[in-house]
Amino acid sequence: MKLEINNVSKRFKDKTAVNQFSMELEIGQCVGLIGPNGAGKSTLIKIIADILHSDEGEVLLDGKRISKMKREIGYLPQYPNFFQWMTARETLLFMGQLSGISKKRLIEDIPTILAKVGLTGEQNRKVRTFSGGMKQRLGIAQALLHKPSLIVMDEPVSALDPIGRREVLNLIQEIKKETTILLSTHILSDAEEICERFVIIKDGTKIEDTTMTELISRNHEPVVYVEIAPKDHSWIQLVDQLPYVKKTEMMGSKVKITLENIDVHKNMLIQNALDNDVDIVRFEVSGNDTLEEIFLKLVVSA
Incomplete structure (x- = not known):
């Protein structure tokens, strides 16, 4: 049928x-x-x-x-x-x-x-x-x-x-x-x-x-998702200025950070957070956008 x-x-x-x-x-x-x-x-x-x-x-x-x-x-x-x-x-x-x-x-x-x-x-x-x-x-x-x-x-x-x-x-x-x-x-x-x-x-x-x-497969972009304590949200402005960070995007309580080289720069990002006494609640490495993220890209740009 x-x-x-x-x-x-x-x-x-x-x-x-x-x-x-x-x-x-x-x-x-x-x-x-x-x-x-x-x-x-x-x-x-x-x-x-x-x-x-x-x-x-x-x-x-x-x-x-x-x-x-x-x-x-x-x-x-x-x-x-x-x-x-x-x-x-x-x-x-x-x-x-x-x-x-x-x-x-x-x-x-x-x-x-x-x-x-x-x-x-x-x-x-x-x-x-x-x-x-x-x-x-x-x-x-x-x-x-x-x-x-x-x-x-x-x-x-x-x-x-x-x-x-x-x-x-x-x-x-x-x-x-x-x-x-x-x-x-x-x-x-x-x-x-x-x-x-x-x-x-x-x-x-x-x-x-x-x-x-x-x-x-078409939306594969290695990124990290970082959830930090509300008191440390100003750290995101510093992250934006780091030379190995391509872009940042707030997603509710998390920030999505796209790096130049995920293997090398994720450790540098963690060290930067520690140096600035940032309270990291969650740190997640992901190479895939969610369906919602892909959908928003398609609908907004189509």
Whole structure:
């Protein structure tokens, strides 16, 4: 099963939300569609799920138009909308029958689906009593009901608290072992954790399509990260003047320092800190930018 997005564009009045976007997704992959808010991620996801129609281009699944292959797609919106007075079991029965699944099959399958998403024992609870993470897991359950070949998720954890976010991320890790996944997110640490491939979108246009390994190999720059006590922050001004320091960059409580020669100059930097009575909380040598750092470079400069 192969997903093909060919030169898709979508406009809303005078704004182009998606601009000549193309990509392919092979079976078994988990791909993150990442970009800042307003980049066109949700619009593209809805086009792929056949909820919106593109103005130009086409979306194919297994060589057929997506409108004829909807039974092969599971869709999880950013905010799953359920009838609050229904139970979890009633919700899945209702939504499954809307999708054309027989009641007999649903009665057989729903306990298994609820177990898969970690809602065993919750089938008779009203949806209004569910936490945000539980509602999101119920949303994933309805997306899995018809055993799709591809699951499309729109910002699956952005609205959740840390506990709900971790629950859903762990669930996605399990699902991706048996189902192809395309998910949109602006939370880069989540994409880095669960996706093998990243497609970066800005202003509706694809600016990158790569793996983490490829990104790192292209953004390899030996640096040190130094965390120092707040009282010693003035030391950074001295570091800027050192002849072997190429640049410094504050990153929260840490400073990222790029050196001329990492092997030689890291020891000189430590000695300089000791000579100035700097309280070093943490000193880390790293040759790789994080996904967040790479993303910021791409989005700001693209």
